[in-house]
Amino acid sequence: MNRNVVISFGLHTLLVIITAMSxxxxxxxxxxLPPIVSVELIQISDKTNxxxxxxxxxxxxxxxxxxxxxxxxxAPPKKIKKQKPDAIPLPDQKIEKIxxxxxxKQNPEKVxxxxxxxxxxEKKDLFDPNSIAALIDKSKVESxxxxxxxxxxxxxxDKETDFVGLTLSEEDALKxxxxxxxxxxxxLPYNENLLVRIKLxxxxxxxxxxxxxxDHARMNKPxxxxxxxxxxxxxxxxxxxxxxxxxxxxYEKWRELQLNFDAREMLEG
Amino acid sequence: MIxxxxxxxxxxxxIKALAIIEVDITRGNLNPLPVAVSPLxxxxxxxxxxxxxxxxxxxxxxxxxxxxxxxxxxxxxNPLNKDAFLQKPDIxxxxxxxxxxxxxxxxxxxxxKVTLVDEKLRVxxxxxxxxxxxxxxxxxxxxxxxxxxxxxxIITDKVYERLTGEKGYFDTRIIYVxxxxxxxxxxxxxxxxxxxxxxxxxxxxxxxxxLTPRFSPTNQMVTYLSYFRNLPRVYLLDIETGMQEVVGxxxxxxxxxxxxxxxKKIIMSFAKDGNSDIYTMDLENRIVERxxxxxxxxxxxxxxxxxxxxxxxxxxxxxQQIYVMxxxxxxxxxxxxxxxxxxxxxxxxxxxxxxxxxxxKGKFYIGVMRTDGTGERLLTENFYQEAPSWSPNGRVLIxxxxxxxxxxxxxxxxxxxxxxxxxxxxxxxETNTDASDPSWSSLLSN
Numbered sequence: 036m037n038r039n040v041v042i043s044f045g046l047h048t049l050l051v052i053i054t055a056m057s058x059x060x061x062x063x064x065x066x067x068l069p070p071i072v073s074v075e076l077i078q079i080s081d082k083t084n085x086x087x088x089x090x091x092x093x094x095x096x097x098x099x100x101x102x103x104x105x106x107x108x109x110a111p112p113k114k115i116k117k118q119k120p121d122a123i124p125l126p127d128q129k130i131e132k133i134x135x136x137x138x139x140k141q142n143p144e145k146v147x148x149x150x151x152x153x154x155x156x157e158k159k160d161l162f163d164p165n166s167i168a169a170l171i172d173k174s175k176v177e178s179x180x181x182x183x184x185x186x187x188x189x190x191x192x193d194k195e196t197d198f199v200g201l202t203l204s205e206e207d208a209l210k211x212x213x214x215x216x217x218x219x220x221x222x223l224p225y226n227e228n229l230l231v232r233i234k235l236x237x238x239x240x241x242x243x244x245x246x247x248x249x250d251h252a253r254m255n256k257p258x259x260x261x262x263x264x265x266x267x268x269x270x271x272x273x274x275x276x277x278x279x280x281x282x283x284x285x286y287e288k289w290r291e292l293q294l295n296f297d298a299r300e301m302l303e304g
Numbered sequence: 305m306i307x308x309x310x311x312x313x314x315x316x317x318x319i320k321a322l323a324i325i326e327v328d329i330t331r332g333n334l335n336p337l338p339v340a341v342s343p344l345x346x347x348x349x350x351x352x353x354x355x356x357x358x359x360x361x362x363x364x365x366x367x368x369x370x371x372x373x374x375x376x377x378x379x380x381x382n383p384l385n386k387d388a389f390l391q392k393p394d395i396x397x398x399x400x401x402x403x404x405x406x407x408x409x410x411x412x413x414x415x416x417k418v419t420l421v422d423e424k425l426r427v428x429x430x431x432x433x434x435x436x437x438x439x440x441x442x443x444x445x446x447x448x449x450x451x452x453x454x455x456x457x458i459i460t461d462k463v464y465e466r467l468t469g470e471k472g473y474f475d476t477r478i479i480y481v482x483x484x485x486x487x488x489x490x491x492x493x494x495x496x497x498x499x500x501x502x503x504x505x506x507x508x509x510x511x512x513x514x515l516t517p518r519f520s521p522t523n524q525m526v527t528y529l530s531y532f533r534n535l536p537r538v539y540l541l542d543i544e545t546g547m548q549e550v551v552g553x554x555x556x557x558x559x560x561x562x563x564x565x566x567x568k569k570i571i572m573s574f575a576k577d578g579n580s581d582i583y584t585m586d587l588e589n590r591i592v593e594r595x596x597x598x599x600x601x602x603x604x605x606x607x608x609x610x611x612x613x614x615x616x617x618x619x620x621x622x623x624q625q626i627y628v629m630x631x632x633x634x635x636x637x638x639x640x641x642x643x644x645x646x647x648x649x650x651x652x653x654x655x656x657x658x659x660x661x662x663x664x665k666g667k668f669y670i671g672v673m674r675t676d677g678t679g680e681r682l683l684t685e686n687f688y689q690e691a692p693s694w695s696p697n698g699r700v701l702i703x704x705x706x707x708x709x710x711x712x713x714x715x716x717x718x719x720x721x722x723x724x725x726x727x728x729x730x731x732x733x734e735t736n737t738d739a740s741d742p743s744w745s746s747l748l749s750n
Binding site: 269 | 466
């Protein structure tokens with residue numbers, strides 16, 4: 036008895052919640068947000084700001100030297116640690132060296148002025164030794180990295196545009212190809228419905244696996260003889276055009292495609 | 305129990321439908337369709353028999369040449385050069401190797417076979433969709449051997465209809481006025497020929513002036529105007545039997561008689577008491593009825609295909625313009641409003657357009673407009689041209705064009721021309737003599 040009441044109560048509550056959520060005046064309309072397209076900014080100023088390049092090079096070299104110094108003088112403690120078992124330095128010498136390092140490190144004036152100048156050319160990159168190396172010496176590495184970044188972007192965009200369909204240029208390329216293949220039968224009555232919808236299954240290279248006329252029943256209806264002629268012309272166009280000019284990526288997106296052939300615009304002139 | 309409830313609830317929950325990408329194709333090309341017309345195959349025995357009966361070396365090739373020529377003349381097809389064909393006609397008729405036909409870019413293929421069966425010519429032909437690799441149509445005809453040209457036209461009509469979606473116009477005839485002699489003293493004879501210019505026949509001797517012959521839309525009857533002892537007379541002529549009868553004498557006739565869509569009436573204009581109006585005559589009881597009654601000049605009437613309306617030209621607005629009215633003469637409405645003078649309106653067999661002749665700034669145009677006067681399109685312009693007549697499918701117009709004479713009065717000629725509804729494919733129709741006033745018949749095989 037109690038169990039039934041509990042089940043009934045639970046399901047009723049669920050039903051009320053679902054109803055409340057689906058009623059149009061109770062639920063807020065979801066904001067129709069456009070899909071987010073992530074854009075990653077890539078540092079290109081070192082290539083585009085050519086007038087600054089010599090100056091930048093000098094600064095970069097200075098900083099590089101500085102960094103080298105810093106690295107080389109910060110390193111000794113480690114070396115010391117390593118070298119401990121082999122040759123233990125005298126206590127005085129060790130202290131002096133550490134002091135020297137401290138002195139150079141604690142020279143804020145010099146570093147600050149340099150940093151101010153450098154800020155025009157993106158501080159972060161310049162302070163990243165790897166990036167500096169890539170900027171100056173390893174342009175190939177940089178381009179490879181940039182390509183990687185770009186790849187990431189397109190892959191992300193692919194995921195995000197899964198529901199959007201083909202881009203305008205992709206659609207235009209496909210349309211232009213089929214326009215050239217479709218010989219419109221000129222004898223069709225242009226005051227009739229001249230729309231033929233054909234569903235395609237495509238291979239990744241754009242060749243056709245299967246075609247299906249969506250309003251197939253109309254082909255055999257009395258007085259609709261023209262529809263058969265139109266549908267056949269559309270099928271001929273698809274076969275003539277294959278492989279279709281489909282995008283090289285996003286096969287999952289366009290493996291099934293619907294082409295709506297409408298001859299009315301052409302025939303009405 | 306719970307599972308049941310949950311299942312129902314899950315079904316009720318909205319499921320996001322997977323959207324398929326749709327691409328709208330709203331444009332195509334209007335290039336002629338590449339078609340391969342394989343010569344009709346012929347066995348040796350039939351070949352020899354036809355050689356004796358028809359004096360033709362290879363009747364199969366002759367018939368396919370007619371089909372090829374018709375398709376080419378239509379402007380909608382591009383028959384491919386036979387030299388490029390890889391498969392022999394007899395094998396192609398049984399089972400075409402579509403790869404071979406695809407290779408020469410053919411989209412459709414016509415094959416067939418001719419035999420002589422019981423002294424009759426039997427033709428079977430097939431239309432193939434090369435790209436789909438399937439048969440689209442297969443038909444056979446039997447007729448007397450002398451009808452071999454018509455067989456070619458009928459095959460073209462069937463192919464045309466299957467590929468374009470509208471009826472063909474190849475198994476038809478054209479009646480016209482054949483003209484000979486100097487311009488001031490022309491001999492005018494009534495002549496009829498196949499639409500491709502073959503089988504030309506003269507129907508009158510040229511003793512009397514003949515004008516404006518018009519085919520009946522239902523059969524092979526022709527009505528025309530002739531002057532007998534200088535009086536205009538309307539005749540009815542049966543092309544098949546050659547029988548001719550006088551419909552009546554109409555003094556003061558101003559323009560051509562024309563059939564109603566059911567072929568039971570003739571509509572014409574003539575002047576009575578000095579005023580030109582439109583009249584109909586019932587061909588069964590010969591009763592004449594007045595349709596318009598206006599002090600202006602009303603001429604060249606033409607029925608709509610459903611017989612409910614009549615288009616005609618009139619100068620009731622001060623200039624010659626085109627009007628449409630109900631077949632009882634009521635609700636007269638002017639439909640042409642462009643610059644210039646409009647004449648010879650003819651309603652399309654499809655019912656959607658009216659063809660006309662227009663005179664503007666000294667030039668003659670053949671054009672079409674919708675039945676409410678909108679969408680005027682001028683198809684062709686020349687020094688002098690008029691009298692458009694529709695092909696039975698409403699796709700092509702035939703008319704005549706005169707050339708300018710020089711200062712000595714030489715160089716005059718009148719020829720028949722045809723033009724596609726789109727304004728393309730303008731062609732001269734070959735005739736033995738000068739020609740004017742053409743009229744296109746309905747399909748003979750109907």
